[in-house]
Amino acid sequence: MIKIINLSKRYGKLQALDNLNLEISPGEIFGFLGPNGAGKTTTVKLLCGLLKPTSGQAIVGGIDIQQQPEEAKKIIGLVPDFPFVYKKLTGHEFLRFIGDLYDVSEEDIANKIPKYLEMFELASWANELIENYSRGMQQKLVMASVLLHEPKVIILDEPLVGLDPKGSRVMKEIFVNLSKRGTTIFMCTHTLEIADHMCNRIGIIQGGKLTNLGTTNELRQQVKQGGNLEDIFLQLTGGSEYADLLKYLE
Ligand SMILES: Nc1ncnc2c1ncn2[C@@H]1O[C@H](COP(=O)(O)OP(=O)(O)OP(=O)(O)O)[C@@H](O)[C@H]1O
Ligand SMILES: [Mg+2]
Numbered sequence: 001m002i003k004i005i006n007l008s009k010r011y012g013k014l015q016a017l018d019n020l021n022l023e024i025s026p027g028e029i030f031g032f033l034g035p036n037g038a039g040k041t042t043t044v045k046l047l048c049g050l051l052k053p054t055s056g057q058a059i060v061g062g063i064d065i066q067q068q069p070e071e072a073k074k075i076i077g078l079v080p081d082f083p084f085v086y087k088k089l090t091g092h093e094f095l096r097f098i099g100d101l102y103d104v105s106e107e108d109i110a111n112k113i114p115k116y117l118e119m120f121e122l123a124s125w126a127n128e129l130i131e132n133y134s135r136g137m138q139q140k141l142v143m144a145s146v147l148l149h150e151p152k153v154i155i156l157d158e159p160l161v162g163l164d165p166k167g168s169r170v171m172k173e174i175f176v177n178l179s180k181r182g183t184t185i186f187m188c189t190h191t192l193e194i195a196d197h198m199c200n201r202i203g204i205i206q207g208g209k210l211t212n213l214g215t216t217n218e219l220r221q222q223v224k225q226g227g228n229l230e231d232i233f234l235q236l237t238g239g240s241e242y243a244d245l246l247k248y249l250e
Pocket of ligand 2: 040041042081157
């Protein structure tokens with residue numbers, strides 16, 4: 001459902017993404033992990049057609065995002081790292097706008113908007129301007145807008161940042177449920193516990209290069225001391241060597 005071929009992105013002298021190759025199957029929940037600045041958001045922007053690659057290809061649902069951006073975007077739902085909303089609209093108006101943009105039927109709009117507002121506990125805020133929403137509430141609204149147009153592929157950049165524990169749980173349940181119905185999910189996250197529970201496969205990116213790929217169990221076999229995904233991740237990314245850094249506090 002997602003095919004990334006030799007994809008690279010350079011910002012001036014910085015090689016932010018270096019020859020990424022990746023294939024993700026329909027219904028898979030793929031976790032894309034990596035330290036800050038590794039190239040995750042760059043990959044997300046390339047996948048959604050928000051950035052032009054320096055070289056290589058991204059194909060979503062068989063459609064090349066560079067060749068047919070509008071067709072590809074119809075089947076992609078993006079939850080970016082910073083919620084993108086029109087602050088002078090109300091929550092209800094925003095959902096209606098997104099519904100119209102994606103040609104959602106009147107019937108679906110009428111049914112689904114109240115349902116999703118309820119599900120994300122935003123019903124009593126439906127007619128308030130988004131500028132009065134907290135960050136977590138905006139994040140939930142963006143998620144509701146993505147559900148509204150039923151994309152085949154959902155791409156999420158740190159979807160759980162800013163959500164309260166119940167919000168994270170609801171979001172997690174939604175992702176698992178959608179994947180069972182065939183939706184493909186590509187998720188960048190630093191929340192390793194959730195990645196461990198949810199993702200079928202994990203890719204680790206460091207300095208723009210994909211360094212590890214596999215199930216949590218497969219990644220565990222690549223390190224000396226197993227443990228949970230956080231232990232494995234820190235060993236694979238050299239993040240377990242932090243004791244030295246404490247000297248700066250002395
Ligand atoms: N518009 C830009 N211009 C120049 N450099 C950029 C730009 N966007 C990102 N970069 C650089 O590209 C590299 C990868 O950034 P990216 O945002 O993809 O990282 P990330 O893995 O998403 O990190 P984080 O976990 O902090 O979100 C970083 O070194 C960053 O400084
Ligand atoms: Mg990022």
